[in-house]
Amino acid sequence: VAAAAHGYLFLPSVRRTPTRMMSSSSSSSEISVRRCGLSRDERFVSDSWLRGVVWSAEVEKVLYDAESAFQRITVVETTSLGRALVLDGALQCAERDERGYHEFLTHVPLLRRGAFSLRRQGGLRVLVVGGGDGGIAREALKHEAVGQVDLVEIDPEVVAACRTFLPSIWPSDDNRLAVIHDDASKFVEACEAERYDLVVVDASDPVGPGASLYTREFYANVRRVLRRRGAAVVQAGSFWYLPRVLRTVDAGLRAAGFAVVRPYSCFTAIYPGGQWNLVCATKRRGDDPSRPHRRRATRFCRDHADLEFYDPQAHHAAFQLAPLAKRELAKPPPSDAEVAADLAEIYQL
Numbered sequence: 001v002a003a004a005a006h007g008y009l010f011l012p013s014v015r016r017t018p019t020r021m022m023s024s025s026s027s028s029s030e031i032s033v034r035r036c037g038l039s040r041d042e043r044f045v046s047d048s049w050l051r052g053v054v055w056s057a058e059v060e061k062v063l064y065d066a067e068s069a070f071q072r073i074t075v076v077e078t079t080s081l082g083r084a085l086v087l088d089g090a091l092q093c094a095e096r097d098e099r100g101y102h103e104f105l106t107h108v109p110l111l112r113r114g115a116f117s118l119r120r121q122g123g124l125r126v127l128v129v130g131g132g133d134g135g136i137a138r139e140a141l142k143h144e145a146v147g148q149v150d151l152v153e154i155d156p157e158v159v160a161a162c163r164t165f166l167p168s169i170w171p172s173d174d175n176r177l178a179v180i181h182d183d184a185s186k187f188v189e190a191c192e193a194e195r196y197d198l199v200v201v202d203a204s205d206p207v208g209p210g211a212s213l214y215t216r217e218f219y220a221n222v223r224r225v226l227r228r229r230g231a232a233v234v235q236a237g238s239f240w241y242l243p244r245v246l247r248t249v250d251a252g253l254r255a256a257g258f259a260v261v262r263p264y265s266c267f268t269a270i271y272p273g274g275q276w277n278l279v280c281a282t283k284r285r286g287d288d289p290s291r292p293h294r295r296r297a298t299r300f301c302r303d304h305a306d307l308e309f310y311d312p313q314a315h316h317a318a319f320q321l322a323p324l325a326k327r328e329l330a331k332p333p334p335s336d337a338e339v340a341a342d343l344a345e346i347y348q349l
Contacts, residue, residue, distance in 0.1 A: 032044075033046045035048040036048050036088075036089035036090060037072075037086060037088075037089030037090075038059070038062070038076070038086075042062055043058065043059055044057065044058055045057055045074075045084065045086055045091065047089075047090060047271075047272075048346050049241045049346060051345060055091075055270070057080070057084070057091075057094075058078060059077070059079070061077040062074070062075075062076050062077075063165050064165055066157070068156075068157035068158070070154060070155045070157075071158075072088050072089070073086075073087060073155075073157055073158055074086040075161055078094065080096070081095065081097065081270065082094055082095030082096045083095050083166055083168075085158075085166060087158070090204065090205070091270050092133065092204065093169065093270070094269070094270045095166065095169065096269065097267070097268055097269035098169055099307070099308045099309055100267035100268055100309045101266050101267075101276060102138070103308070103309050104264070104267075104309065104318060105136055105139075105200055105202060105233055105278060106136055106233075107139065107307075107315070108233065108264065108280055108292075108315055108318065109198050109231040109233050109289060110140070110143055111297040111300060112280075112287070112291060112292060113288070114231070114284065114286075114287030114288070114289070115197075115293070116293045116296065117229065118145070118229055119145075120197065123145060123148060123176070124147060124198065125146075125147065125196045125198075126146055126148065126196065126197065126198045127152065127225070128149060128150065128202060129202065129213060130184065130201065130202040130213070131153065131200065132153035132155060132158035132162060133166060133169050133170070134159075134162055134163070134166070134169050134170035135169045136200050136202050137171050137177055138171035138172075140198075140200075141174050142300075147176060148176055148178070149178070151179050152180045153180075153181060153184075154182065154184065159179060185212040185213060185215075185221075188218065188225060191221075191225045192225070194225065194226065195227075196225055196226055196227065197227055197230050197231075198231055199225065199231075199232040200232075200233050201232065201233070202235055203234075205237070205242070205245065205343060205346075206245065206248070206339060206343065207343050214248055214249065214339075215252065216252045216255045218252075219253050219255070219256035219258075220256040220257070222256070223256045223257055223258060223283065228284065229282075229287070230283055231287070231289060232253070232280070232282075233281075234249050234279050234281075236249035236250065236277045237277060238271065238276055238277055239277055239324065239329075242342065244334040244339045244342050245342070246263065246279075246325075246328065246329070247328060247333050248333060248334060248339055249279050250263055250279055250333075251332075258282060258283060259283055259285040259287065260282045260285065260286075260288055260289065261280075261281045262289050263277055263278070263319075263325070264277070264278055264280065264289075264321070265278070265325075266278060277325070290315075290319035292312040292316060294312045297311070297315060
């Protein structure tokens with residue numbers, strides 16, 4: 001393991017039994033789960049979404065479970081979804097379905113029609129906020145036009161755990177990738193203006209250290225660090241399970257002065273409903289991210305046969321929202337107290 005200055009560090013000793021295999025005799029028609037996180041017998045990992053709604057996956061092995069300075073980090077081997085990352089009891093990603101999320105956060109803004117004219121000496125600059133699992137960086141580095149990816153993740157132990165236990169998600173060694181361990185909100189605030197062509201905010205829910213990444217002040221700074229033809233894309237919850245988070249992101253980007261703000265959807269298996277919402281915003285009027293550059297997107301898909309969810313047709317279709325989602329977005333932005341109340345219900349804060 002290389003030095004921490006290069007985004008690497010030695011993993012701390014695991015404070016609980018690092019590996020536990022589920023015996024065949026443990027299979028039973030009776031199961032016991034917690035609302036969030038690992039069950040007492042470590043047979044299931046669960047996530048709570050609404051009162052009375054708990055999503056669970058069977059665990060075969062606990063690969064890593066430790067407390068960092070910021071959160072509890074757990075990596076498990078599941079029966080059907082591969083390895084999964086869990087932070088403070090909340091599922092973040094799983095090997096089997098993560099491409100549905102990471103491909104749409106990354107390729108939609110980079111392959112939109114308005115990005116066609118982006119040409120930079122040294123390549124495009126991409127900032128990834130959060131994204132410590134490495135999935136966004138992996139997808140961005142597939143683009144030959146990208147010359148630099150700065151990944152800002154506050155918790156070095158998340159990066160270390162993902163590099164070690166989620167190698168299929170973490171990108172291969174690439175000198176275009178720089179990992180920076182810093183508070184993303186402060187990093188963006190201190191960043192020089194017009195530095196990046198794309199900012200991807202792959203933040204966890206707006207609780208704890210992630211709350212500062214959902215403010216209008218943060219979105220205004222994101223707009224400031226983007227170049228004139230730049231774009232931002234933000235993880236925005238769900239119109240069904242977290243509608244107030246979606247409205248917070250949509251309203252915050254509009255208030256920050258982005259010319260075009262377009263919510264869209266992606267596939268996910270580990271979040272209930274199979275659908276998750278993202279929001280893409282651009283600085284230039286007329287730069288509609290729902291319109292892919294079909295020739296470039298088709299060629300990109302041909303050159304990257306490992307893509308599982310993105311293609312030009314799926315790009316366009318992702319922006320076709322259900323009537324219920326449109327009605328949610330038409331409501332006024334929620335207060336911080338309303339968002340906090342929703343999340344307290346889920347996380348039992």
